[in-house]
Amino acid sequence: TTPTTTPGYDHDDPALAPSPITPVDLDLLKATVLFGPDDEAALRTAAEVLDGRIEQVLDVWYGFVGSHPHLLAYFSTPDGEPIGDYLDRVRARFALWIVDTCTRPYDERWLAYQNEMALRHTAEKKNKTDGVDSVPHIPLRYLVAFIYPITATIRPFLAAGGHDDEQVEAMFQAWFKSVTMQVTLWSQPYAGTAW
Numbered sequence: 001t002t003p004t005t006t007p008g009y010d011h012d013d014p015a016l017a018p019s020p021i022t023p024v025d026l027d028l029l030k031a032t033v034l035f036g037p038d039d040e041a042a043l044r045t046a047a048e049v050l051d052g053r054i055e056q057v058l059d060v061w062y063g064f065v066g067s068h069p070h071l072l073a074y075f076s077t078p079d080g081e082p083i084g085d086y087l088d089r090v091r092a093r094f095a096l097w098i099v100d101t102c103t104r105p106y107d108e109r110w111l112a113y114q115n116e117m118a119l120r121h122t123a124e125k126k127n128k129t130d131g132v133d134s135v136p137h138i139p140l141r142y143l144v145a146f147i148y149p150i151t152a153t154i155r156p157f158l159a160a161g162g163h164d165d166e167q168v169e170a171m172f173q174a175w176f177k178s179v180t181m182q183v184t185l186w187s188q189p190y191a192g193t194a195w
């Protein structure tokens, strides 16, 4: 792992609280979204393809959020003023998340950071990492609905690396499975025991 100066990026922080989700539950979740070794391999290839294109991916995602006031609101003060520093700092962690999604082993450390990212969308930890005065909580419905734009918009970038259709499709499906699985993990603190 490479050291990082990205503010608030805690994947490698050994003090990170463990996830309440067990590795066994993670394995069952992987099986449920049909995530296997071929998907891991496809994501490693996706990392190579996306390398050098991450800022463009983020431009698309931020353009999407920025053009929807009901979404931009979660990066804004309670009276609706977007917070530039907050957008920038989250963007830097988002860039690392793309790489993490493609390259990290989905193990206990990854689960712990998944839990941290989940909580950062909820009243328990939102705004704290960056010390900002923004709205306290992101509704679960938007996390779930985000699976579509975060997945659909990645496809042209995966296709830009000169791989054949079958390889692009494999990378795309692996990405789709991983994002679905991560949002499923992130729904745990929202759902509590119903998870």
Ligand code: HEM
Binding pocket: 008, 009, 010, 065, 071, 072, 074, 075, 090, 093, 094, 097, 117, 120, 121, 125, 126, 127, 128, 129, 130, 138, 142, 143, 144, 146, 147, 150, 179, 183
């Ligand atoms: C934080 C991804 C849904 C708003 C983050 C981070 C990532 C991420 C990687 C940085 C985590 C970190 O701090 O290390 C995603 C994914 C989503 C999703 C994959 C669903 C597929 C949403 C939605 C919104 C949103 C629907 C609301 C428009 C935010 C905000 C933060 C954040 C405001 C900063 C939280 C804080 O204060 O620490 N997200 N996100 N996210 N996301 Fe999301």
